[in-house]
Structure formats: C-alpha cells, structure tokens
Amino acid sequence: MKGADYCWWHSLGRFKHVPFYKNATFQFLLTIILTMSLFKYQSIMSKREAEKSSLSGILRSQETPLSKELIQVYFGTNCYAYPVEMLDNEKVIHPFSGVDIRLKGDEIKVSAKILSTDGKICAKLIDNEINNEWQQINYNNRFYRNYDLSALEVYDGTSDLVVLQVELLDRQSVRLSGLFEDASYLWCITDSQEILHVRKDEIGKYVPQIESCLKAQEWLFKYPSEFHLHERTTNTRAVRFKEALLKRKEELERRRGEYTRLTNEDLRKKALALAEELTKLCQSGPTLPDSFPQASDPNRYMNQLSKELEPLVKYDESVVAKFNENFRVEAIILRDELLLRQPQQTRKYNIHNCYEGGVNLVVISLIAEDLRRLANSL
Numbered sequence: 001m002k003g004a005d006y007c008w009w010h011s012l013g014r015f016k017h018v019p020f021y022k023n024a025t026f027q028f029l030l031t032i033i034l035t036m037s038l039f040k041y042q043s044i045m046s047k048r049e050a051e052k053s054s055l056s057g058i059l060r061s062q063e064t065p066l067s068k069e070l071i072q073v074y075f076g077t078n079c080y081a082y083p084v085e086m087l088d089n090e091k092v093i094h095p096f097s098g099v100d101i102r103l104k105g106d107e108i109k110v111s112a113k114i115l116s117t118d119g120k121i122c123a124k125l126i127d128n129e130i131n132n133e134w135q136q137i138n139y140n141n142r143f144y145r146n147y148d149l150s151a152l153e154v155y156d157g158t159s160d161l162v163v164l165q166v167e168l169l170d171r172q173s174v175r176l177s178g179l180f181e182d183a184s185y186l187w188c189i190t191d192s193q194e195i196l197h198v199r200k201d202e203i204g205k206y207v208p209q210i211e212s213c214l215k216a217q218e219w220l221f222k223y224p225s226e227f228h229l230h231e232r233t234t235n236t237r238a239v240r241f242k243e244a245l246l247k248r249k250e251e252l253e254r255r256r257g258e259y260t261r262l263t264n265e266d267l268r269k270k271a272l273a274l275a276e277e278l279t280k281l282c283q284s285g286p287t288l289p290d291s292f293p294q295a296s297d298p299n300r301y302m303n304q305l306s307k308e309l310e311p312l313v314k315y316d317e318s319v320v321a322k323f324n325e326n327f328r329v330e331a332i333i334l335r336d337e338l339l340l341r342q343p344q345q346t347r348k349y350n351i352h353n354c355y356e357g358g359v360n361l362v363v364i365s366l367i368a369e370d371l372r373r374l375a376n377s378l
Contacts, residue, residue, distance in 0.1 A: 059125075060107075061150045063170035070356055071108055073101060074175040076191045077241055081357035084172075096180040096187065107171045114154050114164040115179040115186070116143070117210050118203060125152070125166060146221035148230040153220045154178075161214040165191070167238070169245060175238070177217060179210070191237045192216040244324065251329045259337045264378045267341070271334045271375035278327060278368035282361050285315035316361050323364055331355055331367055338374040 065072075071082045073095060082093055084103065093101040100111040112125040143163075145154045151167040164178035180187045186203055188196040188210050196213040198206040218236040222228035233239070259267055332355050351370050354363050 059110075059147075059150055059152060059166065059168055061168035061171050063168075065106075065170045065172035068106075068172070070172070071101070071103060072169075072173040072356065074169070074173070074358075075189045076175075076177045076195070077237070077358075078189075078195075079356070079358035096182045099176070099180055101174065103172075108168075108174055110166065110174055112164070112166065112176070113181070115181060116156055116163055117159060117161065117179065117207055117214070144223065144225065146223060146225040146229065146231075148221075148232070151220060151232075155219070155223075159211055159214075161211055162217045162219060163214070165217070165220050165238070167220070167242075169242060173245075175241075179214075186210070188213040190214065190217040191241065192218075248324070248329060252332060255329065255333055258333055262337075264341065267334070267337060268375040268378050271338060271371045274327065274330060274334060275368040275371040275375070278323070278331075278364055278371075281319055281322060281327075282365050282368070285319065285361075286311045319361055319364065320359055323359055328355070328359075331371065334371060335374065338371075338378070341378060342374065 069084055071084060071086070071093070073080045073082070073093070075095070080095065086093070095101070099113075102109050110125055113121050114124060115121060142157050143154055144157050145152065147153065151165070153162060154164040155162045162178060165176070167175045169175055175191075177189050177191050180189065181200065184200060185197040186200055188194070188198075190213060194213050194216040196209060198210065203210070218238065219233055220236070220238050222231045222233055259270070262270070335355055351366060354367050354370070357363075359367075
C-alpha cells in the first residue's frame with residue numbers, strides 16, 4: 001500500500017512510506033519534544049527570575065588551593081596566611097569581631113556582618129556547617145547585590161559605594177573588602193590597598209572619609225543585576241589580582257621539584273644569591289623622613305603624613321610588584337627544597353606565611369634573612 005493511503009491513526013508507529021506531515025509518529029514525538037523543551041525553558045526562566053530577586057545564596061569554590069598547608073585570607077590585596085593546623089579541631093580565625101573563618105574538611109567557611117557606611121548591619125554571611133550562605137537582612141531599596149557561585153558583592157544604592165566584596169579564590173583562600181568592625185573600630189578596606197579605621201563612637205564625624213576611601217573600590221559585578229545577573233566586570237584590579245594568583249599557582253605546579261637534583265652546596269649558593277638580590281631590592285629605595293609633621297587637626301596631620309610618606313609607599317609598591325613577578329615562586333621553591341634537607345628541629349623556625357602571604361619591604365627582608373639561615377644550616 002502506498003504511503004498516501006495510510007490514515008493518520010494507522011500511520012502511528014510507522015516511519016517508512018508515510019510523508020512526515022501525515023505521520024502520526026513523527027507528530028507525536030515532535031509534540032513530546034516541544035512540550036519538554038517548553039517545560040525546561042519555563043523552569044530555567046523561573047530559576048532565573050528567582051535568582052534575580054533572591055536575597056540569599058551560597059558561595060563555593062571548586063579551585064584547588066595554592067597551598068594545602070595554609071589558609072589565605074586577603075583583605076583587599078593584603079594577604080594573611082595561617083597554617084592549617086591553626087584551624088584544626090574547629091578552631092576559628094577572628095580577623096575582625098564580625099568576621100569568623102574556619103576550616104571544615106578541606107574547605108573554608110566564612111561568617112561576616114555586612115555594614116553600611118553609617119555602621120549599621122545590612123546583610124550577613126553565615127557559616128551554616130555545610131555552605132557559605134549569604135542573606136540580605138535589610139529589605140529596603142537602599143542596598144543592591146550581585147553574585148555568582150564563588151563571589152558576592154553588596155553596594156549602597158544611595159552613595160553607589162561597595163560595602164562588601166567576598167570572593168572564594170579557591171577552597172582555602174578568600175578575599176574580603178568593604179566595611180568591617182572590631183571591638184573599637186570600623187575598618188574600611190579596599191582592593192587598592194586603601195585602609196581606613198575610625199573609632200565606632202565617632203563614625204558620624206568621619207562618614208565623608210569613609211565614603212572617600214570606599215570610592216577606591218572597583219566593582220566586581222555589572223549592574224543593574226536584573227539585566228546583568230552573575231556578570232563580572234573585566235580588567236579590574238580584582239580580575240588582574242586573581243589572574244596573577246592563578247599564574248603563580250601554575251608556575252609553582254610546573255616548577256615543583258626543580259632543584260631536587262642539586263647538591264647541597266649548589267642549593268646553598270642559589271639560595272644565598274636570591275637572598276642577596278632581595279636585600280639589594282629592599283635597600284635601594286628612599287628612607288623614612290627624619291621628622292614627621294606636627295598638626296593638631298587629625299585630617300591635616302594625615303594629609304601631611306601621606307605627602308611625606310608618598311615616595312616610600314610608591315617604592316614599596318614597586319618592590320612588592322617586582323617580588324611577586326620575579327622572585328616569589330623562586331623563593332617558595334628554594335625554601336621547600338631547603339626545608340626537606342633540614343633537621344626536624346630547624347624546620348619549625350621557618351616563617352612559612354611570609355613566603356605565601358602579604359609582603360612589604362620589611363617582610364621581603366625577613367624572607368631574605370630566612371633564606372640565608374636555611375642555606376647556611378645545610
């Protein structure tokens with residue numbers, strides 16, 4: 001029988017000799033596919049709309065840590081590194097009274113109160129044993145947020161200033177910037193290395209200075225979040241900072257064990273040569289002024305002091321950039337190889353967190369001295 005002689009019902013289950021526009025099987029399957037696609041689309045759109053209006057969420061990172069022996073907490077771009085054993089047995093790091101950091105399994109958990117420029121709590125980040133969960137608890141139209149799987153940003157819509165950025169860089173590293181408090185002070189920390197602290201009972205007098213400090217903070221996400229949900233900004237300090245960390249991590253992984261075949265004498269010479277380079281790097285810049293400005297007005301005093309210290313601050317920043325770019329990985333690799341060849345009692349004096357943590361002229365000098373000590377003890 002020719003395909004044209006099949007009725008619609010009798011074409012069910014048949015594919016051959018039946019035109020597709022008369023084929024009940026084809027039409028039935030097409031209807032199922034279209035229905036499933038519509039449900040899937042509606043589900044995606046419903047989830048998208050829920051995310052746009054969500055006042056809570058969960059942060060997590062799948063990135064492997066740069067160092068499994070350290071918990072690294074970045075305030076802006078200033079790093080504090082803590083040995084993992086400090087957080088064993090549910091111990092907690094309290095960098096500020098409103099911020100708690102602890103290790104659960106192989107992941108860090110963070111709790112934080114998110115403050116507005118007048119020192120009031122507008123949101124919070126909760127360590128709920130399983131996830132890093134954030135909740136916005138100020139439901140007015142003043143505060144806005146954007147987020148993705150590993151980062152959250154909250155900004156004050158009145159002043160257009162970021163009051164919190166929290167980003168899980170990997171499973172054991174977190175970067176925080178914004179407004180934080182301890183027992184006596186409100187701290188303003190930004191990714192431009194701007195740091196300001198104000199007594200909590202004097203916040204009202206220093207709101208302009210707090211807002212000026214926060215203006216240095218670049219946004220991590222695009223806004224409004226209704227149209228740019230999960231979309232990050234590009235070519236900002238935070239982006240370049242994370243890219244530099246990933247580059248350093250890749251270089252460390254590539255160069256692990258590079259000096260295992262060196263003799264003790266060759267390793268000693270290499271470490272001493274690097275220590276000498278670091279010392280020269282730190283000593284070739286400007287020195288502290290012989291005297292500091294005198295002024296009764298705090299704002300005038302800070303302005304004068306900043307002007308006096310500006311050459312030293314700029315040189316410090318250039319040295320840190322050179323250290324990160326040219327010497328940090330080399331120093332870590334040499335330290336690890338030197339430690340493997342040390343007696344057990346010598347190892348405990350090594351300043352681990354200085355190598356992976358935040359650095360300045362003083363810390364780089366300490367690293368140089370530590371490399372000399374380890375090299376000369378071979």
